Amino acid sequence: MRSIRARRSVCALALGWLLAGCSQELSAPIPTAHPEDATPRRSGKFTFASFGDIRSLDPANVSDGLSVQLLENLFAGLLDYDEHGKITPDLAENWTISDDGTSFRFVLREGVRFHDGEEVTAQDVKRSVERALHPSAPNPYASAFASITGYEPYRAGKVDHLEGVTVSGQYVVTFHLDAPDASFLPLLAMHPLRPVCRSAKNRYEDTWHPCGAGPFKLPAGGWDRGREITLVRHPGYFRPGLPYLDEVHALFHVNFNAQRFKFVGGDLDILRDFLAPDLLKFQADPRWKPYGEYEIEKTVGGIAMNTEMPPFDNVEVRRAIASAIDRDKLRLIRAANLRAADRPVPPSIEGFDPNLRGQHYDYPAALDHMRRAGFAYDPVTKIGGYPHVIPYLVYGQSIDEYLAQVMQQMLAKIGIRIEIRVVNYASFLALRGRRGESPMGPGSWTEDYPEPSTFLEPIFTSQAINDSDSNNWAFYKNPRFDDLVSRAKREVDQGRRQKLYTEAQALLCDEAPWAFTHYYRLYTQWHPYLHDYRPHPLWATDLRKVWLDRAGGAPLARSFFHPKDALATLFDRSSQ
């Protein structure tokens, strides 16, 4: 009898396990402990994870999006972006711009302290700018500040100081530009020129321990490279009472499954890396739905066509491809993350013109463009079209690989046959930028700063063409386009500037060096106990005002008698 019972129990356990494994229903989110009390609580550790890793924590050497999330919490800047993506003063109390738009005068807050206790002064701002733009700094953004007076000789190492940054007294610093530059303030509000402690000295060094004036600081040994990082509250942060959190903990190289398990179990406070089916589950679950939100679109994707190689040296072929892509169908590859795109600049960027009719699906027009190009195609008999197969270079396991397979079908309907060639990421990066190497492939660009020029200047102007490593993958050259972007960047009046940008985009949509196909957007899910958290439009995780009020206490306290910890304790005791 006992044996039968035991067998039944084992069967029940196995069945339960299998059912749980098959259905994988989401458990309920962890509620807030005091739903009736909205007063922020000052304690707790915020934990998030990523599939990727950070490469640097020095503002003078950062280009990846993940590092930027941490930099925002470590380094305060003269300016910052608020939760709506508007530029707002941070270390600067106020600023004034000269009438001709070439001089920016900032008055600093007094008494702001770096993590090491020193006061932030105008001289520190100048020193940090010079350090970040010095030839020794591998700053990927350096050339974006080329409008600062004296940039060229300073960056070339011909002079010791940057002429265009001047200091008056202890709290006033002025930037002088050679000509008005619409992207200067948006760029200044980003991270590359943010003030760093005096321990950073005047020159970039790999070994410097990151130290700034942000709400959190990096303690000694706080960064275990390739694994995790812990930031702790900066007690001298200049905004009284902030931040509320004691610590910020980031884990790297965590696979998507483990992230989901950790998040649902409460070991992570937010979740950003989703497997596609998991994302749909969270979005469909009414218990989780109120605690999830899309971030704004910051990436545009499309098909880059090399305008120097046949058949894409013929503008009619490019127009045919731009008209042959059914973007609404294409986005279904990952409907939760993709939105159909009709132009280079996403709608989230200020100045988006809804009246511009960008690229769109028009099958008869696509066939007509093919006929005008001299490659008429009859979809009934399937006779005609471009006679050669076109290689389409893409890197493996990326969303572009899947998109390419759908696009292949769409282009076949207008008589264009593409052969998808899958390479690894490193080879893809190397090959796509070489002149005459790749006729066609996926294009993708993420904003460096929230201003239209970030999507136009680095990838479509003739200055971005380079024989061996071009960022202008389409090798597109149009003096009129160059002129429009250049004039827009120098234009001080916002209305006129937006008009110029719209005109430049209309030109791109018509001449189609890219067929713009999609904007990519990320989704963030969080637990109800996480308060005042919203995905920041620029930084994703701005944690200054975030606070925790978790039912059941912190994860450590909850699992005090947990077998997992008991096991570790047992091992620890036995190893002592």
Add this chain to the structure above:
Amino acid sequence: MIRRIARRLAWSLFVIWATVTLAFLVNFALPSNPARIVAGPQAPPARVAAVRKELGLDRPLTVQYAYFLKRLAHVGPNTADGPHATCLAVGGGLHVDLGKSYQQRRPVVTILAERLPRTLMLAAAAIFVQMTLGILAGVIAAVYKRTAIDFLAVSTSLIGISTPTFVTGLLLQWFFGHYLHLLPLDGYGESPGEHLASLILPALTLGIFGAAYYTRLVRDEMIGQLSQGYVQTALAKGLPRRTMIVRHALRNAWVPIVTLVGLEAGTLVGGAVVTESIFRWPGLGSLSVTAMLDRDGPIVMGSVIVTAIAVTLSTVAADVMTGLLDPRSRARD
């Protein structure tokens, strides 16, 4: 015996040099641009060109190779500054220098020194699990050959071989980490106890996969031994069956096991890439793959050297052990 070891070690040096040279050539020949990866996918071309120069990638292949070999082992003062900042002093003024990682901008010897102990720990634990499970199942299967127990052991070992580690790993992670909350989902932990607790699931994943080979090998070897005349004689003389199996038959079956351990150990030190990725185990495997994908040449070369040394040393050790266990192999030399 000493001559035999010396000959094997000399041969190992050649194998290591050949492997390293091949890795260097492959790394160079692949269409890639490490400078572009270091500078970032959106960096302006001028910055990429500057990085290429800074990393010495603008020099001809022969110059880069000569510089690499010259720097790899050289004599210098014990200082952590200047030209010897990326060196590891190995004693007697001799330095090993693998340069600085393109991505992490830290000395490669430092990075490898952090990763290697963790990899050795995982490799040792995995081999322990493989041997324990494999030998136990193999012996039981041989003793009860052609019974349900034998069938079960052989079938289980087949399933173990056929199931990829990413399936076993995810299943174990889900069941023990997420469902039962018994073990950490991933990571390495902070204290020795946490290291050990975190080690269990990756070691089991590798162990279950590798144990299958041991099971089949030990079963076949034990069946052969148990049918030998000396076994029958010993049993006839009244030696207990258990003693005979453990002390005599199994001892004679050790030779192929040791050979397999030697091969496995080298491979595991080279990196259990998938398992390390699933469990976020900070070993050499995940480091090597990331470095290869990022074209981080110095790390790739460092990993190749460590792996080559591990494989050749473990093979030599297995050879020596075989010699000790089986006098006939000594006689053959």
